[in-house]
Every structure is written in structure tokens, then in C-alpha cells.
Amino acid sequence: MTVRLDRPEEPAAVLAHIPEGADVIVPLMLGEPVGLLDALEEHAAELRGVRIHRMDPYLRRRYIDGAFPGRLNHVDYFLGSGSRQAFWDGNCDLVPNHFSEMPLLLRKSTRCTIALAAASPPDRHGYFSLGTNADYTAAFIGEIPFFLEVNERMPRTFGHNQLHLSQVAGWCRTDRPLFEVPPAVPDxxxxxxxxxxxxxxxxxxxxxxxxxxxxxxxxxxxxxxxxxxxxxxxxxxxxxxxxxxxxxxxxxxxxxxxxxxxxxxxxxxxxxxxxxxxxxxxxxxxxxxxxxxxxxxxxxxxxxxxxxxxxxxxxxxxxxxxxxxxxxxxxxxxxxxxxxxxxxxxxxxxxxxxxxxxxxxxxxxxxxxxxxxxxxxxxxxxxxxxxxxxxxxxxxxxxxxxxxxxxxxxxxxxxxxxxxxxxxxx
The missing domain is CATH 3.40.1080.20 (Acetyl-CoA hydrolase/transferase C-terminal domain)
Structure with missing residues (x-):
């Protein structure tokens, strides 16, 4: 399959990059590529032995709740609102870790097949930014393929969380508001x-x-x-x-x-x-x-x-x-x-x-x-x-x-x- 890196694809195009037994790395919280994970869930019957590794998922999803056993499974490293009940129900695993050691643990214990992440639109030089995130995902830039979901609402940030058009396996586009977490009011x-x-x-x-x-x-x-x-x-x-x-x-x-x-x-x-x-x-x-x-x-x-x-x-x-x-x-x-x-x-x-x-x-x-x-x-x-x-x-x-x-x-x-x-x- 030929990927046109100069223009976005449909989210389902990510399936071509998810082989049997793939270990998929997804950022925490706002870095979740909502449309790409939707596509994986919609086509879960075509997958086999795929594990998604991530911390602190905010949104509760079918695959996290164990809807696709043996096909699409969740491995957690920090329980969030989207995974806490699933863990209590026995539908996902939790791996103990220090946050600083997440990239090391993923390299040692998974195949690190591909990273799926939300990103800001590419700039005039062809660089995407992972926006609100760097976390453990940015540590893999240049090491493994990335498939990005470009969100028009994602802020462009700077640092070691940027990657060039030539470094991505593919990308799709969305225009979805980022979910907000209002500041907690102190007593x-x-x-x-x-x-x-x-x-x-x-x-x-x-x-x-x-x-x-x-x-x-x-x-x-x-x-x-x-x-x-x-x-x-x-x-x-x-x-x-x-x-x-x-x-x-x-x-x-x-x-x-x-x-x-x-x-x-x-x-x-x-x-x-x-x-x-x-x-x-x-x-x-x-x-x-x-x-x-x-x-x-x-x-x-x-x-x-x-x-x-x-x-x-x-x-x-x-x-x-x-x-x-x-x-x-x-x-x-x-x-x-x-x-x-x-x-x-x-x-x-x-x-x-x-x-x-x-x-x-x-x-x-x-x-x-x-x-x-x-x-x-x-x-x-x-x-x-x-x-x-x-x-x-x-x-x-x-x-x-x-x-x-x-x-x-x-x-x-x-x-x-x-x-x-x-x-x-x-």
C-alpha cells in the first residue's frame, strides 16, 4: 500500500500498520487520537492479539472494558477515569511503574510496533507537534513509526515533541474540541x-x-x-x-x-x-x-x-x-x-x-x-x-x-x- 504523506488519509488507513500481535503506544489524557482508536474498535474483528499501552485514559472505551478479548486489549500504567472500573472488573491489566521509566519499560517488555497520537497541524516546514503531550510517547520519535491524528484545535507546542512529515507512517485529520478539565476549587x-x-x-x-x-x-x-x-x-x-x-x-x-x-x-x-x-x-x-x-x-x-x-x-x-x-x-x-x-x-x-x-x-x-x-x-x-x-x-x-x-x-x-x-x- 502506498501512503501519500503529503495529504491526510482516512482514520481506517491505520489498520494497514497494525499487524497481528502489535503493541501500540498511545499517549495519556489529551494525547489520545480519538478517531484512530474509534477505527480500531470498529475493525476489531480484523485484528488479532493487539495490545494498546497507555497511561491515564480519560475516555471510557469498549476495548478498555474488554469488549474485544484476544483481538484488542488494553494495558494500563496509571488508572484514569476511562480505565478504573475496567481494572476493578478484571478487563485490563495494570503495570506498576515510575513515570520516568515508562519508555524503558515499553522498550523492554513490548514490541513497540507503532505509536498513535494526536497532533497539531504541520507547520510550513512540515513539522507536527504532539501539542499538549510529550510524555512517554515523544521518547519514541525517530525509533518507531507514528500514525498521527491531526486536530485543528490542538495547540502547537515546542520541545522534543515534534516530528517531520517524513517520519510518520500516515496521518488523518479531525476538528474536535479538546476535552477540558476545569481547575478544582480549593476549600x-x-x-x-x-x-x-x-x-x-x-x-x-x-x-x-x-x-x-x-x-x-x-x-x-x-x-x-x-x-x-x-x-x-x-x-x-x-x-x-x-x-x-x-x-x-x-x-x-x-x-x-x-x-x-x-x-x-x-x-x-x-x-x-x-x-x-x-x-x-x-x-x-x-x-x-x-x-x-x-x-x-x-x-x-x-x-x-x-x-x-x-x-x-x-x-x-x-x-x-x-x-x-x-x-x-x-x-x-x-x-x-x-x-x-x-x-x-x-x-x-x-x-x-x-x-x-x-x-x-x-x-x-x-x-x-x-x-x-x-x-x-x-x-x-x-x-x-x-x-x-x-x-x-x-x-x-x-x-x-x-x-x-x-x-x-x-x-x-x-x-x-x-x-x-x-x-x-x-
Whole structure:
């Protein structure tokens, strides 16, 4: 079959590039090529032994729910809204990983047959951009074939997420609005946590900030700072206000100076419009952005991520809720380790002291079935609305005392008794 690379094809043309037993790599979140995956599902009867590898799918799909066993199957690396129920129902696999190691894992454990990805229209030089994404997919540019779904709404971004017309196996065109993720609205607890962290961030620090209510509150509280830098996995709407306030410039960074670095983006149309042709933003593959060795090179690196529960030794479970899998490790440990070795670096794990039902999120042991995401030896600071527990270099008894002090007041006496019984307090 002759592919005309100078003009788009129909989405079904991708089938010619999906042999039996193919391992297909698809970006996370907004990088999903919706029309190409529609075509694979519509022609699933013609496929055999095809596996799609991706993280954090946003849209729930038939193939993810196990509608085409043995023909088109999903392998997940971070559960999202599109795959969580499928995993609970036993219809897809979940592979544990550090986000930074995704390209390495895919190279070692799959055939890496082809990548299917959303992209911006080619520029006058014939270059496509993966737009809101670089993630693990961009690491394969130049290594494996790409079939692109060009979306007129996809912002053009810069960095190592671009590929030339001559590097693609084929492409199709669509004009589909990108799905939006509105910023989560912080509550009073979130704002108290944000204030505790903000006062510990110095001017010129380089930030990695997760996504959610507490990160949004933190970004809003940093507008009075100066010369902050950004080196993060997820870039969201909260960054815009920080840039517009003049607080986020990147002038003191040692790597990608004056640039806002990320590996994927999610947010609203406001963010997409800001990203389009914005040369201040650099999208880089995750095996560089999240590499702890790269992170450690930035002085005063500050990492802020959420966790769901912490035990009194400092172990953090961030991918399970009440002992049930909810997501995966992501880049939390990557950045915690990088910040640990950064000169002047700090890492913060944030959580509310109690659940909506009043149960403590700090306990002598993690909930049965929960898994440790960030090791006790790596956890630096734990923050609730009641304060900051500094754990690095502290003994087990000191850790227990510090964590009990920031637990919800209604649970402190019980936690103290539990800690004595467990031998953590004497």
C-alpha cells in the first residue's frame, strides 16, 4: 500500500500498520487520537492479539472494558477515569511503574510496533507537534513509526515533541474540541495547607506541582514570589496566573533557563490558547523531565504532591484508596527522590488530616491492601491543615510524634496509644 504523506488519509488507513500481535503506544489524557482508536474498535474483528499501552485514559472505551478479548486489549500504567472500573472488573491489566521509566519499560517488555497520537497541524516546514503531550510517547520519535491524528484545535507546542512529515507512517485529520478539565476549587483546608508550604518556598525555587485542589491553592498563594521556575510533569491552568503575576520566570534555573518545562498538559481552553505557539513552554519526554538525576541538578527544587494516607513511620500510600487501587505511582517518587538530592531541595506530600467521613488519614499502619508509593526513607515533609511534619533524618519515635501533631485533633490520643503499642513511642 502506498501512503501519500503529503495529504491526510482516512482514520481506517491505520489498520494497514497494525499487524497481528502489535503493541501500540498511545499517549495519556489529551494525547489520545480519538478517531484512530474509534477505527480500531470498529475493525476489531480484523485484528488479532493487539495490545494498546497507555497511561491515564480519560475516555471510557469498549476495548478498555474488554469488549474485544484476544483481538484488542488494553494495558494500563496509571488508572484514569476511562480505565478504573475496567481494572476493578478484571478487563485490563495494570503495570506498576515510575513515570520516568515508562519508555524503558515499553522498550523492554513490548514490541513497540507503532505509536498513535494526536497532533497539531504541520507547520510550513512540515513539522507536527504532539501539542499538549510529550510524555512517554515523544521518547519514541525517530525509533518507531507514528500514525498521527491531526486536530485543528490542538495547540502547537515546542520541545522534543515534534516530528517531520517524513517520519510518520500516515496521518488523518479531525476538528474536535479538546476535552477540558476545569481547575478544582480549593476549600479552607486546602488554603491552610498551601499557606504552610508557600512560606517554606524561597524566591528562585524551581517547582514541580501536581494537579488538584491543594496544588491550585498553592499556585494562587505564590503570586508574591519572584523568579520561580517550573519543571513539572503536569502543566495546568494554575500556572497561567503565576506567569501573568510575574512570579514564574525561570530566570534562575540551570536547565532550560527561562522556559516552563512539562511533559503533559491538562486544563481548559484558556490554557490551550495560552500554550499555542508559546515559545516560553517546552514539552519534553518524561524520561528526561521526571528523571531524578535531572531534577537533582536544579538547586532549591521543590516538589509538591498529594497522598491518600501516611503511617506513623512515614510511609505514603498515594495510589490506593481504602486498600483499593485508584491510580498508580506516577511521578511522585521520581520528584521526591530528585528533590532529596537537589541542593536546598524540599519535597512535600500533602493530605487532609481526615476523610469526609471523619476517619484519620494518618494511622499507625496503612489500610490493609494499600501499597507504599513513596518510601519512608524518601519522604521529606508531610503537610495537613494542622501543620508540617519534617521527617527526613528523624528517628521513628520523632516521626511518630511529628505526624501525630498534624493529625486531626480527634484522633491524636488514639494515635499516641497505637504508637506506644507498636513500639514507636516509649
Amino acid at each position: 479552607e483546608r486546602d488554603r491552610r495547607i498551601a499557606a504552610l508550604i508557600a512560606e517554606r518556598i524561597q524566591d528562585g525555587a524551581c517547582l514541580q506541582v501536581g494537579v488538584g485542589r491543594i496544588p491550585n491553592a498553592l499556585l494562587a498563594s505564590l503570586t508574591g514570589h519572584r523568579d520561580l521556575g517550573l519543571h513539572t510533569e503536569a502543566l495546568s491552568d494554575g500556572v497561567l496566573d503565576l506567569v501573568e503575576s510575574g512570579a514564574l520566570t525561570g530566570t534562575r534555573k540551570l536547565q532550560q533557563r527561562n522556559k516552563h518545562v512539562a511533559t503533559f498538559c491538562l486544563g481548559t481552553k484558556r490554557l490551550f490558547d495560552w500554550l499555542d505557539n508559546n515559545t516560553a513552554v517546552t514539552m519534553e519526554p518524561v524520561d528526561w523531565v521526571n528523571d531524578p538525576r535531572v531534577v537533582a541538578k536544579e538547586p532549591n527544587f521543590v516538589s509538591i504532591n498529594a497522598t491518600s494516607e501516611v503511617d506513623l513511620m512515614g510511609q505514603a500510600a498515594s495510589e490506593t484508596i481504602a486498600g483499593r487501587y485508584w491510580s498508580s505511582s506516577g511521578g511522585q517518587s521520581d520528584f521526591a527522590r530528585g528533590a532529596m538530592y537537589s541542593p536546598g531541595g524540599k519535597a512535600f506530600l500533602v493530605l487532609h488530616s481526615a476523610t469526609r467521613g471523619g476517619a484519620s488519614r494518618i494511622n499507625v499502619q496503612l489500610t490493609p491492601g494499600s501499597v507504599v508509593t513513596t518510601l519512608k526513607n524518601t519522604v521529606d515533609h508531610v503537610v495537613t491543615e494542622y501543620g508540617v511534619a519534617e521527617l527526613r533524618g528523624r528517628s521513628l519515635s520523632q516521626r511518630a510524634q511529628a505526624l501525630i501533631r498534624i493529625a486531626h485533633p480527634e484522633h491524636r490520643d488514639r494515635l499516641t496509644a497505637d504508637a506506644r503499642q507498636a513500639g514507636l513511642l516509649h
